[in-house]
Amino acid sequence: MIIKIIKTKDEFSALKGDWLNLQKQVPQILPFQSFEWNKTWWDCFSIQGNFRRDELCIVTFWVDQKLVGVLPLFTSRFGIYEITIYRYTRPFGSDPNLTEIRTPLILKDHLENAIDYWMQMIIKSNNSLCRFQIIAPSSQITNSTIKYREILFLEKRIIPNYILNLSENWDDFKKSLKRNIKESLRHCYNSLTKDKLSFEFITLTSRDTILENIDLFYMLHKNRASLKSTISHPNYFHEDKHRKFLENFIQSFDSDAQNLCLFCLKINNEIVAMRFGFIFGDEIYLYYSGYNHHYGKYSVMTTLVAEIIKWSIEKKLKRVNLSIGNDVSKTRWNPEEVSYTECSAVKNNKFNKIIESIVHIIKRNRKSSLLSA
Incomplete structure (x- = not known):
């Protein structure tokens, strides 16, 4: 397997044909995994400002010159001018729930390899002030939390998706x-x-x-x-x-x-x-x-x-996907439930543990002040 990182808009656009071909091969594809959605999202929501700069980091997987998987990731660099203080690498779709499920587009036989590469990105990150976000089928995340002790997994969110088989x-x-x-x-x-x-x-x-x-x-x-x-x-x-x-x-x-x-x-x-x-x-x-x-x-x-x-x-x-969210308007149709897990992760070291403890206290105090207001 060959892994290539897409870093420019021209490379992104040139990937269209291979991405569309992969879409035809992956069963039960979501609209949020499509080339059209991801390209539109990047053009609309990526930020190039003085304090935050978004950079493409699309990981592509190839076998025999054929695209078998895409991790649509990007890195937000926070800092002043050329000085980067903090990095955050995450999937496309960090918006107010317009993108409901942000899971990679990968042929099933290569999913585990892709998740492993995702984990290795975290382990090999040199900058301590660097956070990653991961979204994948819940079973894959569960396996990774057991397998990778070098990674500190933070807050998790389960995303239930309901599908009707017709x-x-x-x-x-x-x-x-x-x-x-x-x-x-x-x-x-x-x-x-x-x-x-x-x-x-x-x-x-x-x-x-x-x-x-x-x-x-x-x-x-x-x-x-x-x-x-x-x-x-x-x-x-x-x-x-x-x-x-x-x-x-x-x-x-x-x-x-x-x-x-x-x-x-x-x-x-x-x-x-x-x-x-x-x-x-x-x-x-x-x-x-x-x-x-x-x-x-x-x-x-x-x-x-x-x-x-x-x-x-x-x-x-063959199927009607009723979308995400555990509410009666979906569950009463007796659908199949497919769950995804979204979690943040950092390299597991003492410095990150201290930083995340401070962040947790700040979030808890902010939540308490909002509830008492």
């Missing part, structure tokens, strides 16, 4: 559901019929049509975020930069690409709920959503997800 038709899929979700579905459709409301399910797949309707999505997403009587969700697109990122990601595809979907639920000719979906391979990932709270009593988001599942079955997709 049947060949809706009726068979519905039979596998638990009683509570079956009753929920009956309520969704019957409540509309009872109030003599007609609904229509629409799928927007054209890049340009999606962009024409994206402002309505932002409005419904903001509406959903403002609700206090249900599970709290922030407005992830309140900043111009966040909206620009999503729009640039959409524009990175050809106009007739089959990867993009904006699902809409119309009631009496008014769009009342929307949700993004991204298709890679035979799986669709359901991204952020929004709805008109005036139609909340009809459980329009449940109806929309049900219609998306029906649509996915018709399109012969």
Whole structure:
């Protein structure tokens, strides 16, 4: 295996063909592992300032001149002018949860080698003031914490991801559901019929049509975020930069690409709920959503997800990824859970232990002051 580090934007752009080819080989690829997402992210979120400078550190793995794995990493250097005080190496996607899962894109047979290389980067780091962030399948992180005593693993966060394995038709899929979700579905459709409301399910797949309707999505997403009587969700697109990122990601595809979907639920000719979906391979990932709270009593988001599942079955997709987060809107569908672990790590020495103890005390005191305020 040959390992190459991508350090320039030109090298990054030149990697596109090999990266796209690797995407076709990795099963159950996430949108956040795609070349389009990572290139758009770097162009939008990397910082070149006086105090912080971000540098590409994309680790690529090659076998017989074929790309078999990518660790999309970058290093943030903090300091004044040419003097670096602190380094932080982490995966692409350090944003306010726009990138929901930041795991590497690697063929399964080479995943362990890639994780080992990641660990060796930490062990071989010369600068004591250097922190790393790791995100990978939980089993891999567990094995690494046992194997590498030279590494001090810090705070960890478990990220549950929920995936529905689809049947060949809706009726068979519905039979596998638990009683509570079956009753929920009956309520969704019957409540509309009872109030003599007609609904229509629409799928927007054209890049340009999606962009024409994206402002309505932002409005419904903001509406959903403002609700206090249900599970709290922030407005992830309140900043111009966040909206620009999503729009640039959409524009990175050809106009007739089959990867993009904006699902809409119309009631009496008014769009009342929307949700993004991204298709890679035979799986669709359901991204952020929004709805008109005036139609909340009809459980329009449940109806929309049900219609998306029906649509996915018709399109012969094998899985619907319900995204991350342990909440009832996902778990009641009886999905498969795949967990990832995100953790920070430093080289295991006395100096780092002292520094991390100080950081822990500062964080604890800050949290206490916020709670008492």
